Amino acid sequence: MLNVIIGTQWGDEGKGKITDFYAKKADVVVRFQGGNNAGHTVIVGDRVYKFHIIPSGSVEEKILVIGNGVVVDPKVLIEEINTLKKEGKSVKLYISERANLIMPYHKVEDEIHEELKGDLKAGSTKRGIGPCYADKIARFGIRFVDLIDDEVFRKKLSMILSMKNKIFKTFGRKPLDYDQIYTEYSKYGKILGDYVTDISLLLEKFLKEGKNILMEGAQGTHLDIDHGIYPYTTSSHTVAGGACIGAGVPPQRIDKIIGVVKAYTSRVGTGPVPTELEDEVGEHLRDVGKEYGTTTGRPRRCGWLDLVMVKYAHRINGLTGIALTKLDVLCGLEKVKIATAYEYDGERIEEFPANMKILAKCNPVYKEFKGWKEFDKEKIKRDGYKALPEEAKNYVEFISKFIGVPIYLISYGPKRSETIVLREFFG
Numbered sequence: 518m519l520n521v522i523i524g525t526q527w528g529d530e531g532k533g534k535i536t537d538f539y540a541k542k543a544d545v546v547v548r549f550q551g552g553n554n555a556g557h558t559v560i561v562g563d564r565v566y567k568f569h570i571i572p573s574g575s576v577e578e579k580i581l582v583i584g585n586g587v588v589v590d591p592k593v594l595i596e597e598i599n600t601l602k603k604e605g606k607s608v609k610l611y612i613s614e615r616a617n618l619i620m621p622y623h624k625v626e627d628e629i630h631e632e633l634k635g636d637l638k639a640g641s642t643k644r645g646i647g648p649c650y651a652d653k654i655a656r657f658g659i660r661f662v663d664l665i666d667d668e669v670f671r672k673k674l675s676m677i678l679s680m681k682n683k684i685f686k687t688f689g690r691k692p693l694d695y696d697q698i699y700t701e702y703s704k705y706g707k708i709l710g711d712y713v714t715d716i717s718l719l720l721e722k723f724l725k726e727g728k729n730i731l732m733e734g735a736q737g738t739h740l741d742i743d744h745g746i747y748p749y750t751t752s753s754h755t756v757a758g759g760a761c762i763g764a765g766v767p768p769q770r771i772d773k774i775i776g777v778v779k780a781y782t783s784r785v786g787t788g789p790v791p792t793e794l795e796d797e798v799g800e801h802l803r804d805v806g807k808e809y810g811t812t813t814g815r816p817r818r819c820g821w822l823d824l825v826m827v828k829y830a831h832r833i834n835g836l837t838g839i840a841l842t843k844l845d846v847l848c849g850l851e852k853v854k855i856a857t858a859y860e861y862d863g864e865r866i867e868e869f870p871a872n873m874k875i876l877a878k879c880n881p882v883y884k885e886f887k888g889w890k891e892f893d894k895e896k897i898k899r900d901g902y903k904a905l906p907e908e909a910k911n912y913v914e915f916i917s918k919f920i921g922v923p924i925y926l927i928s929y930g931p932k933r934s935e936t937i938v939l940r941e942f943f944g
């Protein structure tokens with residue numbers, strides 16, 4: 518069985534907790550895109566773990582797979598492996614030999630690009646993600662299979678670095694030193710070499726053995742390089758189709774696609790956000806929802822739930838179910854709103870536009886709901902969904918009906934126990 522978890526908004530939907538929740542029942546957790554621009558916090562008991570590149574399920578000692586679609590900063594990966602080992606966890610990790618490496622020059626390029634782009638900049642995390650993907654597409658990338666072959670690594674690094682240094686010179690930047698990079702990365706190659714393998718082959722074997730495989734998306738649908746709010750996107754395929762490309766599995770092997778929907782909207786980066794609230798409700802969402810980036814610590818822009826976005830995400834991903842997160846953050850608000858369409862230039866728009874000039878001028882058309890008081894979490898833990906206030910149930914049921922997809926689970930707090938399961942995902 519192979520299931521995929523996808524963000525339906527701009528990332529930060531709470532996928533870490535959801536993936537970790539389902540990872541308990543999975544045998545294998547796979548990352549298939551992105552790099553250490555992602556970040557997830559996992560709370561188990563009193564311990565708080567923050568990871569950027571290692572797949573979820575690591576604290577559960579699941580089999581962890583980094584697919585070919587991921588771009589890997591080896592230093593960060595080694596640090597995370599060491600954190601897990603220090604915690605006494607056994608690390609069963611496999612890295613695709615086809616995955617590209619983030620090199621020191623990618624981070625310099627990220628800075629240069631963001632400087633030059635002006636108001637077209639995406640608000641990058643500056644981890645070198647975009648330039649690494651750009652090199653991959655331009656066929657200047659260095660893959661793990663190159664890193665562990667000294668002759669190939671030397672040849673590629675020397676060719677690529679001399680080209681990058683010429684470019685850096687024209688921007689008044691210092692050239693990077695070949696020997697320094699070679700020595701540092703060769704060391705990484707020796708540490709990580711044993712984890713490197715053919716991931717597609719491995720996953721085929723796992724499927725034949727009947728293992729439960731969970732594919733974990735990073736970021737969200739609206740950050741996808743093709744389907745997101747380009748150019749304010751990330752550089753990878755964050756949608757369900759990306760799982761096939763990024764790990765070498767055939768599309769028909771996918772069983773379920775779960776879309777994580779946060780009960781409101783947040784965005785950490787630039788570009789239009791139609792439902793953004795720059796008032797006390799926006800502050801409530803940011804403060805109560807602790808909306809500060811896991812990777813960069815930046816405050817997130819917050820607003821009402823936008824179902825135009827989620828409907829689009831359903832069309833692109835073909836969701837079989839929704840995991841609704843952070844419903845508790847809305848508690849205590851007098852009224853709650855959901856955008857169901859936009860108004861642009863006097864016309865009603867039902868579909869998410871590709872033109873960012875249009876999106877920037879879209880005003881949300883809202884459906885208003887009566888708010889609800891704080892949740893009685895003990896009661897919910899005991900009685901499940903029926904213990905939610907009626908107003909909260911109306912809100913949840915509206916989302917499910919509007920999108921036309923069942924709700925698999927509702928998360929009403931950061932702890933793993935604060936989860937209502939409405940339908941089983943596996944089986």
Ligand code: IMP
Nearest residue numbers: 528554555639640641642750751785786
């Ligand atoms: P980059 O992928 O670091 O270059 O960033 C490109 C855009 O994607 C920026 O707007 C980032 O804020 C956004 N982004 C990247 N990763 C995440 C994430 O994990 N959550 C939310 N936004 C992200």
